[in-house]
Amino acid sequence: MVKYKERLEEQKVFIDGEWTTASKGDTYSIINPSTGKTFVECQKCDVEDTKRAIDAARDAFDNGPWPNMSIKERSEILYKVSDMVAKKTWDLSKMDACCNGVPVLQHIVTILDMSPNFKYVCTRAEDLAKPNRIYGEFPIDQIVLREQDGVVALITPWNVPFWQMALKLPAALISGNTVVFKPASQTPLSAIEIARMFERAGLPKGVFDVVTGPGSVVGAEMAKSEKVDHIAFTGETTTGKDIVKNAIGNLKKVTLELGGKSPNIIFDDFPVEEAARMAAMGVSLANGEECFAGTRVLVQDKIYKEVAKKTAEIYGSLNVGNALSLKTNIGPLVTEEQMNKVLGYIESGKEEGATLLCGGYRLKEEELKDGFFIAPTVFSDVRNDMKIAREEIFGPVISIIPFSTEEEAIKIANDTIYGLAGGVMTKDKERAIRVARRIKAGNIFVNTWHMTSSDMPFGGYKQSGWGRLASEEGIKEFTQIKSIYADWHGLTKWLMKAMLLH
Ligand code: NDP
Numbered sequence: 001m002v003k004y005k006e007r008l009e010e011q012k013v014f015i016d017g018e019w020t021t022a023s024k025g026d027t028y029s030i031i032n033p034s035t036g037k038t039f040v041e042c043q044k045c046d047v048e049d050t051k052r053a054i055d056a057a058r059d060a061f062d063n064g065p066w067p068n069m070s071i072k073e074r075s076e077i078l079y080k081v082s083d084m085v086a087k088k089t090w091d092l093s094k095m096d097a098c099c100n101g102v103p104v105l106q107h108i109v110t111i112l113d114m115s116p117n118f119k120y121v122c123t124r125a126e127d128l129a130k131p132n133r134i135y136g137e138f139p140i141d142q143i144v145l146r147e148q149d150g151v152v153a154l155i156t157p158w159n160v161p162f163w164q165m166a167l168k169l170p171a172a173l174i175s176g177n178t179v180v181f182k183p184a185s186q187t188p189l190s191a192i193e194i195a196r197m198f199e200r201a202g203l204p205k206g207v208f209d210v211v212t213g214p215g216s217v218v219g220a221e222m223a224k225s226e227k228v229d230h231i232a233f234t235g236e237t238t239t240g241k242d243i244v245k246n247a248i249g250n251l252k253k254v255t256l257e258l259g260g261k262s263p264n265i266i267f268d269d270f271p272v273e274e275a276a277r278m279a280a281m282g283v284s285l286a287n288g289e290e291c292f293a294g295t296r297v298l299v300q301d302k303i304y305k306e307v308a309k310k311t312a313e314i315y316g317s318l319n320v321g322n323a324l325s326l327k328t329n330i331g332p333l334v335t336e337e338q339m340n341k342v343l344g345y346i347e348s349g350k351e352e353g354a355t356l357l358c359g360g361y362r363l364k365e366e367e368l369k370d371g372f373f374i375a376p377t378v379f380s381d382v383r384n385d386m387k388i389a390r391e392e393i394f395g396p397v398i399s400i401i402p403f404s405t406e407e408e409a410i411k412i413a414n415d416t417i418y419g420l421a422g423g424v425m426t427k428d429k430e431r432a433i434r435v436a437r438r439i440k441a442g443n444i445f446v447n448t449w450h451m452t453s454s455d456m457p458f459g460g461y462k463q464s465g466w467g468r469l470a471s472e473e474g475i476k477e478f479t480q481i482k483s484i485y486a487d488w489h490g491l492t493k494w495l496m497k498a499m500l501l502h
Helices: 047-063 071-100 104-114 117-129 161-174 189-201 215-224 237-250 272-281 301-316 336-351 406-414 429-438 471-477 491-500
Strands: 013-015 018-020 027-032 037-043 132-134 141-148 151-155 178-182 208-210 230-234 253-257 263-266 296-300 355-358 377-380 397-403 421-425 443-446 479-486
Touching (some): 013 047, 013 189, 037 071, 047 208, 047 215, 071 104, 071 161, 071 189, 151 161, 151 215, 161 189, 161 471, 189 208, 215 237, 230 237, 237 253, 296 301, 301 355, 397 406, 421 429, 429 443
Parallel strands (some): 178 208, 230 253, 296 397, 421 443
Antiparallel strands (some): 141 479, 355 377
């Protein structure tokens, strides 16, 4: 077991360059889901605290140096933070694992996956910020500029906290926006740690503010505030809809990364063992609490029974344990509430007639008894109209659905309100691309899963979201476009004659 502190000291929030407490003195506890014990106390901020943070970011944008600094100057700060992240990867992973129960090794992988984004944005932003001269039909200078959005509010969920932050924050900052950040209540520590790093790196005050507290209070205020120009949110689709409603007051820009119910289509030219491993892998990151988990495994009828049996063997034998253990494949669910929600879905699967092949219950043996552990669960004979196939479970549950033809697989795959990811497992390259094109989703995995990187766009179709993060698209997401027309050749005089008739 990796050693880490049983309890951390009370955490503060970072507003206007100061470490401070919630103005009413309220705090809340985070329970380590592996042990069921309180791990840390954090500030329970309210509307007033949130307004203070937004005011600080507004002032830093309207009057501070950050928006007017060059990209090179801003890059120097992001590079320093990137180096600090590299040195602190273990610590960040441990603190996140104690907050959300995701195995510590998986935190390391997700930090290594998205931390390059701190440097990537620096290398790409310079080019994107260059004025783009457009040569049109008329003798007029046409220039397109990209500029900052202004004050950006970022809200993230609890499943892979550092990854969620690193997907958005560097892109928002490099273009000169100022940022108010609300991490999920269960997992604020990596965000607080990043604020410490930015402070040490010399970020001007107010440019990055971190507020902790209930989403329905702090997050809702960020969405409503007319001083915020852009809100970028990752979380449940229902919360995303609330954000849109709350954002209507000043019609702020909204970026949404929402839920998923991704189809993993396995064709019968795939070897059974490999197919079962891919099925299990698709739902193995972050205890299945992952937006683009391949939770609907569609298997072609010829290999269906064997793949289902083998998947249950593989998934059912994964190591369940404390998130700090290096042997753990599946940790506890993030909270008792989330565990009970997942158990509820398992009951509904049984009631609707799916066949339970493994798992399906809470684990209470020995050292697991105080945590929120569920045995990895596999259902076969799932129909796409069952609740377990339609709703996002966010836990270690795989639903296996049979299909016979390619056409039928595509129909089932697209029969969902979501469109975040999809997978095609086949040895036939032409079929892989054909099917990949027809799945209505933003990210497609062919003979793999869980691939993301700072140079590929990430986002969803349908009710999985609006906009794209990471890559050049992700940098553009935090800018707006200005078109400038400049007349140096007298065209306007000619126009005046035509329009004013003298
Ligand atoms: P929630 O939508 O409950 O919460 C996400 C964040 O929003 C949290 O910080 C939360 O704060 C905050 N929040 C809650 N209510 C409001 C509100 N009314 N206004 C503004 N902010 C609010 O999602 P979960 O944390 O439960 O995360 C799981 C969900 O996130 C899943 O649906 C999953 O698919 C989705 N997700 C999507 C990803 C993507 O990239 N598409 C990636 C990962 C997850 P608090 O914690 O205080 O409640």
